[in-house]
Amino acid sequence: xxxxxxxxxxxxxxxxxxxxxxxxxxxxxxxxxxxxxxxxxxxxxxxxxxxxxxxxxxxxxxxxxxxxxxxxxxxxxxxxxxxxxxxxxxxxxxxxxxxxxxxxxxxxxxxxxxxxxxxxxxxxxxxxxxxxxxxxxxxxxxxxxxxxxxxxxxxxxxxxxxxxxxxxxxxxxxxxxxxxxxxxxxxxxxxxxxxxxxxxxxxxxxxxxxxxxxxxxxxxxxxxxxxxxxxxxxxxxxxxxxxxxxxxxxxxxxxxxxxxxxxxxxxxxxxxxxxxxxxxxxxxxxxxxxxxxxxxxxxxxxxxxxxxxxxxxxxxxxxxxxxxxxxxxxxxxxxxxxxxxxxxxxxxxxxxxxxxxxxxxxxxxxxxxxxxxxxxxxxxxxxxxxxxxxxxxxxxxxxxxxxxxxxxxxxxxxxxxxxxxxxxxxxxxxxxxxxxxxxxxxxxxxxxxxxxxxxxxxxxxxxxx
Amino acid sequence: xxxxxxxxxxxxxxxxxxxxxxxxxxxxxxxxxxxxxxxxxxxxxxxxxxxxxxxxxxxxxxxxxxxxxxxxxxxxxxxxxxxxxxxxxxxxxxxxxxxxxxxxxxxxxxxxxxxxxxxxxxxxxxxxxxxxxxxxxxxxxxxxxxxxxxxxxxx
Numbered sequence: 001x002x003x004x005x006x007x008x009x010x011x012x013x014x015x016x017x018x019x020x021x022x023x024x025x026x027x028x029x030x031x032x033x034x035x036x037x038x039x040x041x042x043x044x045x046x047x048x049x050x051x052x053x054x055x056x057x058x059x060x061x062x063x064x065x066x067x068x069x070x071x072x073x074x075x076x077x078x079x080x081x082x083x084x085x086x087x088x089x090x091x092x093x094x095x096x097x098x099x100x101x102x103x104x105x106x107x108x109x110x111x112x113x114x115x116x117x118x119x120x121x122x123x124x125x126x127x128x129x130x131x132x133x134x135x136x137x138x139x140x141x142x143x144x145x146x147x148x149x150x151x152x153x154x155x156x157x158x159x160x161x162x163x164x165x166x167x168x169x170x171x172x173x174x175x176x177x178x179x180x181x182x183x184x185x186x187x188x189x190x191x192x193x194x195x196x197x198x199x200x201x202x203x204x205x206x207x208x209x210x211x212x213x214x215x216x217x218x219x220x221x222x223x224x225x226x227x228x229x230x231x232x233x234x235x236x237x238x239x240x241x242x243x244x245x246x247x248x249x250x251x252x253x254x255x256x257x258x259x260x261x262x263x264x265x266x267x268x269x270x271x272x273x274x275x276x277x278x279x280x281x282x283x284x285x286x287x288x289x290x291x292x293x294x295x296x297x298x299x300x301x302x303x304x305x306x307x308x309x310x311x312x313x314x315x316x317x318x319x320x321x322x323x324x325x326x327x328x329x330x331x332x333x334x335x336x337x338x339x340x341x342x343x344x345x346x347x348x349x350x351x352x353x354x355x356x357x358x359x360x361x362x363x364x365x366x367x368x369x370x371x372x373x374x375x376x377x378x379x380x381x382x383x384x385x386x387x388x389x390x391x392x393x394x395x396x397x398x399x400x401x402x403x404x405x406x407x408x409x410x411x412x413x414x415x416x417x418x419x420x421x422x423x424x425x426x427x428x429x430x431x432x433x434x435x436x437x438x439x440x441x442x443x444x445x446x447x448x449x450x451x452x453x454x455x456x457x458x459x460x461x462x463x464x465x
Numbered sequence: 466x467x468x469x470x471x472x473x474x475x476x477x478x479x480x481x482x483x484x485x486x487x488x489x490x491x492x493x494x495x496x497x498x499x500x501x502x503x504x505x506x507x508x509x510x511x512x513x514x515x516x517x518x519x520x521x522x523x524x525x526x527x528x529x530x531x532x533x534x535x536x537x538x539x540x541x542x543x544x545x546x547x548x549x550x551x552x553x554x555x556x557x558x559x560x561x562x563x564x565x566x567x568x569x570x571x572x573x574x575x576x577x578x579x580x581x582x583x584x585x586x587x588x589x590x591x592x593x594x595x596x597x598x599x600x601x602x603x604x605x606x607x608x609x610x611x612x613x614x615x616x617x618x619x620x
Contacts, residue, residue: 008542008543009546009602009605009606009609010570010573010574010602011543012543012546012547012555013555013559013570013574013605014574014575015547016546016547016550016551016552016555017467017471017552017555017556017559017575018575019552020467020552020553020556021466021467022466022467022470023466024466024480024483025480027480028480028483028484031484032484032487032488035484035488036488036491039488039491039492249494249495251495
């Protein structure tokens with residue numbers, strides 16, 4: 001065989017086979033679908049494993065904090081059975097609180113009175129009897145703040161008879177604490193042994209009359225924050241039929257959220273928060289240029305741009321050709337391609353630990369560590385996609401798709417941990433890494449389910465009222 | 466599908482290749498850089514997969530012996546072949562080629578690869594690549610002649 005003949009045979013095969021097309025058997029597609037589903041299941045299991053680890057860490061953190069909290073609350077001191085305690089605490093001035101502890105029927109010497117640590121920041125003195133005339137039921141946040149430092153050594157005080165509780169009173173003391181007009185703050189509740197020990201005594205014959213409950217005015221329990229959160233997002237698409245693979249292969253290029261958060265403290269450790277957020281996701285398409293055949297919708301031929309976050313109808317008013325079955329158009333995706341959601345969050349925050357960053361009583365700084373979890377309700381607010389359309393006659397034009405169908409509101413859950421640093425009397429900054437994942441798909445009536453998962457970091461500025 | 470058939474010895478192997486290739490396409494779709502056509506990118510994945518499969522199963526260096534029945538008796542023109550045989554028949558002839566010849570023939574004729582590129586991809590010398598291509602074409606020439614002869618006799 002000559003070289004010429006050899007080249008000819010190659011050319012013959014090339015020209016005959018190269019243009020040949022063959023549809024794969026249906027079994028191949030079925031196998032592919034099964035493989036795709038298996039891949040998705042494996043991916044889902046992997047995500048679940050990480051979620052479990054994350055949830056375990058948060059649970060341990062919160063659980064540890066709760067155990068730590070209650071273990072301090074259950075401190076018991078060996079107070080003789082016959083003793084009776086009388087609690088009297090009152091506000092003398094907005095910066096001065098008087099806490100009076102009266103021991104009745106103490107049969108032991110004052111040296112045997114349980115010892116409690118003394119904090120240098122607390123100023124102690126004996127008040128004249130006349131202060132009793134002040135309203136003892138006035139409690140406010142100032143009390144709470146000052147109570148932190150009310151760790152005293154009762155044995156170190158001189159015991160003076162005080163006959164206000166009739167005859168059996170053998171010791172009493174009144175403690176005046178001055179503070180520096182600090183407002184109510186969440187931070188200082190979490191210092192170990194921060195609570196007034198008197199409230200924690202559990203003598204076996206505890207007085208039947210409980211000390212009055214601490215009430216903090218509503219406005220002092222409110223706080224507001226603004227925040228910004230860059231996010232790393234991942235789009236999870238579950239495709240149930242081969243047709244679902246016609247719905248694009250977008251990936252998340254950039255995502256961010258900013259918003260307003262209002263919170264109210266239910267207790268020194270627990271608070272709930274809500275607010276309003278705006279999340280924006282910018283997409284990138286794996287396939288930038290695609291050929292689109294018109295489809296019959298409500299009796300009319302329309303060009304539909306199918307994405308994993310909804311279907312848009314390509315406007316035909318700028319087209320020079322009529323939509324027809326054999327008249328496909330080419331559509332090229334431009335850079336601008338984003339979806340925005342308005343989110344309404346509802347979350348619960350648990351303050352786990354608090355650390356004092358500075359020494360002394362002035363210019364104190366606290367940092368608080370907390371866990372937060374909750375749900376978000378997302379409402380699609382806007383969708384924007386710039387495309388260039390190429391028609392079969394060579395005409396092309398740019399257009400922006402805004403009206404996407406098949407999208408729906410969706411729920412997501414969010415877990416996070418955070419740190420809040422006190423800046424001043426009523427301001428603090430916080431940072432909060434979090435994980436967010438949709439509970440239901442944000443598209444409906446399509447052969448696919450689109451879900452999002454984000455990991456982000458919120459940076460916030462908070463005002464305490 | 467045709468690409469997979471060209472690189473396989475039978476339809477079952479072609480289906481396996483297609484299936485595995487598409488899984489790889491799904492897994493690496495995010496790596497598609499829009500620098501060429503999607504079709505070309507998918508085709509490249511299929512070809513690479515075929516190459517990998519051959520590397521795993523075939524010792525290419527030991528597959529250079531030409532079957533004894535390769536001598537072509539009658540020169541054939543392109544027009545004769547095209548008029549008497551259809552594309553599917555030609556495709557089945559490519560499938561019958563020994564694995565090494567089939568690979569070299571496909572890479573050279575259909576993917577447009579040069580001999581030094583084929584040699585690099587298969588780990589053979591450039592001369593071996595040229596020789597394999599030449600032998601593959603001789604074999605095809607002979608089989609085409611035989612097929613045309615059989616077809617004419619049946620008529």
